[in-house]
Amino acid sequence: GAGVSQSPxxxxxxxxxxxxxxxxxxxxxxxxxxxxxxxxxxxxxxIYFQGNSAPDKSGLPSDRFSAERTGGSVSTLTIQRTQQExxxxxxxxxxxxxxxxxxxxxxxRLTVT
Amino acid sequence: AQKITQxxxxxxxxxxxxxxxxxxxxxxxxxxxxxxxxxxxxGEMIFLIYQGSYDEQNATEGRYSLNFQKARxxxxxxxxxxxxxxSAMYFCAMREASGGYNKLIFGAGTRxxxxx
Numbered sequence: 339g340a341g342v343s344q345s346p347x348x349x350x351x352x353x354x355x356x357x358x359x360x361x362x363x364x365x366x367x368x369x370x371x372x373x374x375x376x377x378x379x380x381x382x383x384x385i386y387f388q389g390n391s392a393p394d395k396s397g398l399p400s401d402r403f404s405a406e407r408t409g410g411s412v413s414t415l416t417i418q419r420t421q422q423e424x425x426x427x428x429x430x431x432x433x434x435x436x437x438x439x440x441x442x443x444x445x446x447r448l449t450v451t
Numbered sequence: 452a453q454k455i456t457q458x459x460x461x462x463x464x465x466x467x468x469x470x471x472x473x474x475x476x477x478x479x480x481x482x483x484x485x486x487x488x489x490x491x492x493x494g495e496m497i498f499l500i501y502q503g504s505y506d507e508q509n510a511t512e513g514r515y516s517l518n519f520q521k522a523r524x525x526x527x528x529x530x531x532x533x534x535x536x537x538s539a540m541y542f543c544a545m546r547e548a549s550g551g552y553n554k555l556i557f558g559a560g561t562r563x564x565x566x567x
Contacts, residue, residue, distance in 0.1 A: 381557040442496035
């Protein structure tokens with residue numbers, strides 16, 4: 339597809355379970371971001387990947403959160419031992435580089451019960 | 452300190468009128484970029500307009516213009532001739548060179564309601 343693709347679009351999980359969220363960026367985009375958006379709030383930066391450089395993990399809220407990007411393309415955000423406060427929409431975005439705008443996916447709505 | 456401040460949680464405007472959404476930012480960098488995004492109730496993030504710190508002219512994209520006042524560190528979005536479809540959340544964001552352009556930091560957003 340032409341845009342950033344995220345899956346699943348919705349995920350309901352029980353507290354304490356692990357979840358994996360997937361992001362397929364736009365082909366040719368060198369950088370990839372993950373953001374979290376709680377209900378009615380702004381976007382909270384989580385992590386950033388740029389090419390083969392070490393990722394900027396400074397926004398990850400705890401060590402239960404991790405992400406990887408394989409082959410410079412697809413990225414997976416993993417949340418271990420989910421908590422209710424992890425409930426949010428997780429947005430992925432990719433960018434060509436420089437000051438180009440970020441292109442966002444439609445997000446994954448995570449609900450932890 | 453807040454990097455991006457949007458002081459208007461909610462705004463109302465009559466259809467066909469113009470509206471200004473405020474955004475102030477905090478940076479010590481000389482090189483940075485400012486972005487505005489629209490988020491309708493569907494949740495998608497739609498890029499509207501970009502202003503570079505070295506751009507001398509205010510950015511414009513159709514009905515959107517950015518009132519960039521560098522000395523005041525403000526980057527207000529002006530929407531002319533509002534339409535019902537403009538009702539949405541609007542986010543101001545900044546990317547700084549000192550961060551290696553790693554992070555696009557967002558403000559808390561302004562919810563705009565356009566009334567017929």
